[in-house]
Every structure is written in structure tokens, then in C-alpha cells.
Amino acid sequence: MTQLDKNIALNLKRIRKSKNMSLDMLAERTGVSKSTLGQIERGESNPTVSTIGKIVEGLKVPFEQLIYDRKEIMVMPSPEEAPVFKEKEGQYRIYVMLPFDASRNFEIYQGELDGKAQMESESYGEQTWEYLTVVSGEIELILDDQSFHVERGSSLYFACDRKHVYRNAGEEKAVCNMIITTQH
Incomplete structure (x- = not known):
């Protein structure tokens, strides 16, 4: 059995049960026989694309939800234990809190900027x-010729398909969380 077949088997059973559906009910909704659905859930059958299409339509879930490897819980380290993504001694540190994974469409970083420090960041690409959420301190974000002041507890979002600068507007260390996402 391939990893894809395992994913489909586990996800089909999990999704069906989360909707309180029996195999009979799912068969009625999808037009796929109860025995075929049972074989798929047990990993004894390789469903065709047509069968998968009927199943996701009947369950009313995205195709991806049925095929991807579901990670139930992923515990990430504290910033002190997280890998450093980018660093300039005495200026800033960027920690990888949740790395990019093809099954997700985002990644999370935590940044620390020492007093009056600044960090330049290149474009992350189109779309x-x-x-950005400031956890402590205050950060000035500079995009092109515009400047945005973000205080503790405040957030903003922006297209990061261009060079941008983070500047600590205060004397104390500023901490921020950065979620990067790509839209298709």
C-alpha cells in the first residue's frame, strides 16, 4: 500500500466518523458501494480518481483533505530552542517556529529586534x-516609501513580494510573530 493509499484510508474513515456517518449512509451519498468504501478504509483498494471525486463530493470536503498526510499535533519548540533562521549579532534574531511544509500554505517565524535595530528582508516572491503581530515593543515597517508603526498587540498584513524593512522604534527589545503565506 502506498502512502497515498494510507492517507486516503485514514482520512476517509476519520472524516466519515466525524460526520457521524455509517458506511451505508456514505454509500448512499456518494454512489460508491458500501463494500468498496470499506475496502478503501481498510487500505485494501486503490480508488480511482472518479471514485475519489464521488467521495469528496458526497462528504463535501476538499480533495486535499482526503489525500494529504494529516499531522494531528505538531509541537514546536520555544524561541530559545527553535532553529535560528536569520541573525545579526546585537541587532536581530529570527527563529523558525513552524517551518514550511507542502501540505500547509504558511510558515511562522518569531523575530526579536534589539533597541533601535533594523532588519532588511528581500522579496518572498509573487503572491x-x-x-505581522507585535508581541512586545513597537516596530516600524517600511515598504517602498511608506512607513507603518505597529505597537504591541497590533497586527498588519502586507504583500511581501518586495524588499521591506523592520525597525525597532524603541530602546527595548521588540518581539513579533510573522506568518508568511502564498496565495495560489
Whole structure:
């Protein structure tokens, strides 16, 4: 059995049960026989694309939800234990809190900027957005010729398909969370 077949088997059973559906009910909704659905859930059958299409339509879930490897829980390290993505001694540190994974469409970083420090960041590519939340301190974000002041507890989002600069507007260390996502 391939990993894809395992994913479909596990996800089909999990989704069906989460909707409180029996195999009979799912068969009625999808037009796929109860025995075929049972074989798929047990990993004894390789469903065709047509069968998968009927199943996702009957369950009313996206195709991806049926085929991807579901990671139930992923515990990420604290910033002190997280890998450093980018660093400039005495200026800033960027930690990888949740790395990019093909099954997700985002990644999360935590940034620390020392007093009055600044960090330049290049473009992340077309159709890429950043959601920035300041956890402590205050950060000035500079995009092109515009400047945005973000205080503790505030957030903003922007297209990060161009060079941008983060500047600590205060004397104390500023901490921020950055979620980077690509839209298709």
C-alpha cells in the first residue's frame, strides 16, 4: 500500500466518523458501494480518481483533505530552542517556529529586534503575504516609501513580494510573530 493509499484510508474513515456517518449512509451519498468504501478504509483498494471525486463530493470536503498526510499535533519548540533562521549579532534574531511544509500554505517565524535595530528582508516572491503581530515593543515597517508603526498587540498584513524593512522604534527589545503565506 502506498502512502497515498494510507492517507486516503485514514482520512476517509476519520472524516466519515466525524460526520457521524455509517458506511451505508456514505454509500448512499456518494454512489460508491458500501463494500468498496470499506475496502478503501481498510487500505485494501486503490480508488480511482472518479471514485475519489464521488467521495469528496458526497462528504463535501476538499480533495486535499482526503489525500494529504494529516499531522494531528505538531509541537514546536520555544524561541530559545527553535532553529535560528536569520541573525545579526546585537541587532536581530529570527527563529523558525513552524517551518514550511507542502501540505500547509504558511510558515511562522518569531523575530526579536534589539533597541533601535533594523532588519532588511528581500522579496518572498509573487503572491506572498506576511501577517505581522507585535508581541512586545513597537516596530516600524517600511515598504517602498511608506512607513507603518505597529505597537504591541497590533497586527498588519502586507504583500511581501518586495524588499521591506523592520525597525525597532524603541530602546527595548521588540518581539513579533510573522506568518508568511502564498496565495495560489
